[in-house]
Amino acid sequence: MQIKSKSKLLKFSILLGILTIIMLVFFSTYYFSINNSFKNYENNINSVVSSINKINDNIGSLYSTSEDTTKILLDSLPSKVNLLNNIKHKLNTINPSAKYKKSYEYLYKGLDNNILTYNHLINLLKEPLNKDYEKNINKLNDSFDSCQKYYTLFSTKNSAILLPNNLKNIIIHSTNYVYDYMRKERDKEISKNQIIEFYNKIDEVYSQFNSLKTDYLVQLKNPREDHKLYDSLDSKLDKDLEKAKNLKKMLYEISIPEDKMNIYNSLKNLLYSYDNYIQSFKYTVSIEKIKTSNKAVKVEELDALYIDANNKLSEVDMYYDSFVKLYNEFKKSIY
Structure with a gap:
């Protein structure tokens, strides 16, 4: 009777050991896969963030107090908008986990308003005599404020969107350019x-x-x-x-x-x-x-x-x- 009990206990122990090993292998594989997925996501996001910062830094470097700034901006902004749109397409292919979903949305909205800001800037500088110039200036300021807000809310390990100070200076310069242009035209009239x-x-x-x-x-x-x-x-x-x-x-x-x-x-x-x-x-x-x-x-x-x-x-x-x-x-x- 004792021999039978010991045999059953041995079999149970062996089975439990096998199940434990299977569970350890499963969870190890699962967590490795999850960690690898997180790491891939973070690498992709870090690449996106780096590209956005590089483009915005480049735009910020165009600022100066010279009268040529407006022409330089009009020559440069369209290509930068295209690059940001390419980054947006890349961001669309990234599927965030629940852990990063909110952060991802902030980044996406920030980038969307980043592109919108530059498009408003292009339209404003191309048509300074547009009768809706006041509305266009308000749209420009609103999209820039939203861009800053969402980029500030975005966070991930070792990544952050840092808008250069000169971007705000460029917006101030551009609005002043439009106001001066309108004033000169009114003076001409x-x-x-x-x-x-x-x-x-x-x-x-x-x-x-x-x-x-x-x-x-x-x-x-x-x-x-x-x-x-x-x-x-x-x-x-x-x-x-x-x-x-x-x-x-x-x-x-x-x-x-x-x-x-x-x-x-x-x-x-x-x-x-x-x-x-x-x-x-x-x-x-x-x-x-x-x-x-x-x-x-x-x-x-x-x-x-x-x-x-x-x-x-x-x-x-x-x-x-x-x-x-x-x-x-x-x-x-x-x-």
Whole structure:
């Protein structure tokens, strides 16, 4: 009876030993496989992280305060986006275990916003005059903030995404570039509107001057035939002097763009010369009126009185021709 019990105990012990060995082999193989899988995952993730850091460091190195930064970024960013998209495709082929699933999601979302940030940056720099530029700047800042947040949350053994400080500087530079670009365009538009307004006012003065401009010598015929008509001519000269004075006042009220002083001064010289001409002619008419009040005087002798007035009229014609040349060039530059 004892022999049978010992035999059963021996068999049980042998069976238990075999089962123990099988279990040890199974669990050793299982844990080796798990550890190997973890190690492969970590190696793949470390490779992805290293590639992302390398690309972002390269972009960060492009920053400078020079005006060429924008062009350099536009030339470089598209190829870097392609590289990041390739990394994203590689990341899609990696299957994380439950242990790394959350960390993997943070890395994926960080990379997705990393790519989005660069795409927003490209679009912003390519179209600085886009009417939605404010929205585009907000999208750029939002995607960059999300990128930083998810990269910070991501963690794995011996790996971390470290965005270079210059990436933020690049975003600040790019938004400032767009704001400056918009401001310059608005200034151009304002300047253009000012020039058009200046042209319109100059044109108004010029048109009224053309209606006023007269060679008064031909108007002496009637007073010389009827002495009483000198008063009518004198009255007309007074009215024309007042009109000339008003034109000068209109000219003074015009705001002058910096590069348009030449045409302004040309019209100013014309108005002043015409004012001088009227005054000279008016004075000479008064002399003629006195000379002819009691006796007949030859026309040649009377015409000789107008040498100064005629010289001033020649000066008016000279200033007129000079102004018209500038005026036509100015008009052509606008329209």
